[in-house]
Amino acid sequence: MYDFTYHRASGLRQATNLLAKHEDAKPIAGGQSLLPMMKFRLASPSNLVDLNAVEGLNGIELTSRALVIGAMARHAEVHVSPQVQQGIPALAALAGMIGDPAVRHRGTLGGSLANNDPTADYPAAALALGATIVTTKRKIPADEFFAGLFETVLEPDELITKVSFPLPKKAAYQKFRNPASRYAIVGVFVAKRPAEVRVAVTGAGASGAFRVPAFEEALQKRFHPKSLEGLSVPAEGLASDIHASAEYRAHLIGVMARRAVAAANG
Amino acid sequence: MPVVSMTVNGNPVRAEVDVRTLLVQFLRETLRLTGTHVGCDTSQCGACVVHVNGVAVKSCTMLAVQAEGAEVLTIEGVARGDALHPMQEAFRQNHGLQCGYCTPGMIMTALDIVRRKGHELDDRTIREELEGNLCRCTGYHNIVKSIAAGARAMAGDDPARQQAAE
Numbered sequence: 001m002y003d004f005t006y007h008r009a010s011g012l013r014q015a016t017n018l019l020a021k022h023e024d025a026k027p028i029a030g031g032q033s034l035l036p037m038m039k040f041r042l043a044s045p046s047n048l049v050d051l052n053a054v055e056g057l058n059g060i061e062l063t064s065r066a067l068v069i070g071a072m073a074r075h076a077e078v079h080v081s082p083q084v085q086q087g088i089p090a091l092a093a094l095a096g097m098i099g100d101p102a103v104r105h106r107g108t109l110g111g112s113l114a115n116n117d118p119t120a121d122y123p124a125a126a127l128a129l130g131a132t133i134v135t136t137k138r139k140i141p142a143d144e145f146f147a148g149l150f151e152t153v154l155e156p157d158e159l160i161t162k163v164s165f166p167l168p169k170k171a172a173y174q175k176f177r178n179p180a181s182r183y184a185i186v187g188v189f190v191a192k193r194p195a196e197v198r199v200a201v202t203g204a205g206a207s208g209a210f211r212v213p214a215f216e217e218a219l220q221k222r223f224h225p226k227s228l229e230g231l232s233v234p235a236e237g238l239a240s241d242i243h244a245s246a247e248y249r250a251h252l253i254g255v256m257a258r259r260a261v262a263a264a265n266g
Numbered sequence: 267m268p269v270v271s272m273t274v275n276g277n278p279v280r281a282e283v284d285v286r287t288l289l290v291q292f293l294r295e296t297l298r299l300t301g302t303h304v305g306c307d308t309s310q311c312g313a314c315v316v317h318v319n320g321v322a323v324k325s326c327t328m329l330a331v332q333a334e335g336a337e338v339l340t341i342e343g344v345a346r347g348d349a350l351h352p353m354q355e356a357f358r359q360n361h362g363l364q365c366g367y368c369t370p371g372m373i374m375t376a377l378d379i380v381r382r383k384g385h386e387l388d389d390r391t392i393r394e395e396l397e398g399n400l401c402r403c404t405g406y407h408n409i410v411k412s413i414a415a416g417a418r419a420m421a422g423d424d425p426a427r428q429q430a431a432e
Contacts, residue, residue, distance in 0.1 A: 006268060006285045006331050028332075035327050036308055050332060076321070100398025101378065103309060105321040106328065181310075182397060 001038040005047045012056065012159065015049050016136050020157035022047040027159060029072060029111035032103050057110070057161060062087045066167060071110025071160040076101070078109060088129070090171040090189070090264070094121050097175050099182055110160040113145070116152050116208055118239065119183040123209035125165075125173065127200035128189035132164045148207045168193050170223070172263035174256040176203075178243055185244045188256035190264055192223050199257055204249040206239045215257055223265065225258040272333045274299065275343025283330050290314045292330035293340055301341035301370050305400070312399030315371040315378075316340045322378035324398070341370035344377070352423050353377055353416035362412030364403035375399050376413040385421035387414050 005022075009015035019025045026045035028034050029052070037043035051057065057072035062083035069078060078084050078095035085092045098104055098112075098121055112122040113133060126133070126142040133140045136159045147153050154160070168191040175187040184203030191198045197219040202209040218227040233253045238246040271280040274297060281296050293299045293316065302325060305313030309327040316325045317339040344351040350358065353376050363369045379387065379395045392410045401409060 001286050004285060006329070008331075008334065031329070031332070032309065032327055035329070039307070052332060099309075100312070101382075101395060102312065102315055102322045102324045102375070102398050103327075105323050 001035075002041060002044040004038075004045050006050065007047060008050045008052075009054050012054055012136060012161070015051060015054055016157050016159060018047065018049045019159075025049055025156070027051050027114075029114075030074065030107040031111075032099065032107040033111070033115045033117060051159070060084060064167075067091070067165045068162055069109055069165070070162050071108065073109050075099070075104035075107045075109070075112075079104065087167055088165055088171060090173050090191075091125055091129070091165065094125055094173045094175075094189070097121060097173075097177070097182075109163060113163065114152060114154055114160055116146050116148075116150050117183075118149055118205055118208045119185075119203045120209075121173070121175065121184060121187055121202060124184075124187050124189040124200040124202035126163065127209055127211055128191040128198040129165045129168060129171065130191070130193060130198060131166070133160055134162045134164060135160050143211075146208050151208075166193065170264040172260045174260040174263060176252050176256055186249055186252040186256050188253060188260045190219070190257060190260040192219075192264065196220065197223060199260075201233075201253055201257075204233075204238050204253055206237055212253070212257070219261065223261065225261045225265075228254060228258050228261065268331055270331050270334050272336045272338055274338045275340060285329070285331060287330040288326055289316070289318075289328045289330050289333050289338075290325035292333075293325060293338070296330075299340050299342050303367055303370055305367065305371075310398075310400065311368070312371040312375060312396075313368050315374040315399065317374060317378065320381075322375055339374075341373060344373065351377075352419035353380075353413070356416030356419055357409075357412040360408050360412040360415055362405070362409045364401075364405050368399060368401045368403075372396070372399050372401070372409055372413075376416060379413065380417045380420055385417045387417050389414070 007018050025047035027049045058070040060081045060083045061068045067087040075095045075098045112120050131142045133145050171191040173189045176185050186204045187202040189200045197216050199212045199215040233250050235246040235250040238249045240246040267282045269282050293302050303313035305311035307326050309324045314326040315322050318336050392413050
């Protein structure tokens with residue numbers, strides 16, 4: 001990797017000041033995506049601002065309406081958290097499907113959302129659950145947060161502090177994993193919310209996670225796997241690589257969506 | 267160059283490092299603790315698994331400077347003098363290794379599985395938990411047997427020693 005200057009920030013303000021001051025500075029949370037990218041020289045930040053010692057970014061809180069998770073919550077913590085298991089069990093299950101146990105001990109919720117890897121799991125959950133991403137500057141609805149491959153609307157000196165997930169009536173995530181990397185070839189998160197149904201897909205989109213309005217409308221009428229019969233997602237615009245063609249991914253979206261609805265219905 | 271200090275296997279250490287130094291390089295090249303291996307250098311294989319503040323991490327995907335102030339446990343720190351840790355002994359008894367390259371990472375991961383899942387581990391749990399540790403001798407069968415046996419042996423082992431291992 002290329003050389004950089006390292007800063008261990010002790011507070012949020014110090015972290016955002018450092019990010020504002022140095023051109024090409026990057027925050028590092030769990031580092032499970034950023035460090036491999038730096039090794040490959042796909043990322044070459046001039047300054048690295050470590051968030052691991054910043055206070056106030058941890059903690060998981062369950063209220064009567066929402067589950068609020070600190071940006072630095074590790075996947076392993078989210079997976080075993082009694083609050084998450086009680087509030088949104090599908091989210092606890094999703095966190096346990098990311099990477100492997102050692103990766104889950106480092107990787108964080110905020111890091112995953114900010115990185116917006118098109119095969120990451122959390123973006124699908126944030127979209128389907130209608131999450132609000134709280135930053136050092138504003139509150140951003142998930143629908144407005146993601147901006148294409150590895151891009152979000154976050155400004156260079158803006159940090160996610162926590163994410164609020166409104167409690168759904170029912171939800172489930174189904175992931176078709178690449179057997180080697182464990183990344184999603186297709187992952188579908190469905191959520192039956194008080195006023196709407198949302199279906200979000202990761203792993204398949206050529207420009208990141210996306211919602212499927214046709215599936216949502218059908219499920220809004222009746223939240224049952226049968227409602228999705230005969231419906232499909234067009235292959236155009238889906239990713240195609242050595243692991244799966246766009247056509248295969250389109251097919252898997254239907255299969256995973258039906259399985260997710262069935263799982264949500266218990 | 268930044269100075270980093272941490273505790274490794276109970277011993278305080280302090281050294282000047284290039285900021286790009288990975289934790290695994292620091293352990294192997296600065297401290298000469300070469301039991302922790304580098305297999306893939308891309309967080310796939312698990313040969314570099316060590317414990318940082320009590321949990322298993324891939325030391326190829328963490329900077330040494332990020333371990334400032336941390337408690338690090340490597341494979342060199344699990345035995346008690348000449349007596350192997352029960353998990354190491356279980357690998358020996360069950361032929362849980364062929365070439366041995368993945369073994370330090372397998373054992374550090376195994377200890378982390380016991381910490382989280384307890385002493386009675388079924389095959390399915392162990393295989394699922396080993397998703398981040400690769401063995402290219404295809405020796406998984408005996409590795410799974412070793413971990414189940416080691417976990418049970420740890421239940422009967424004296425608590426002080428378990429604490430040291432954890």
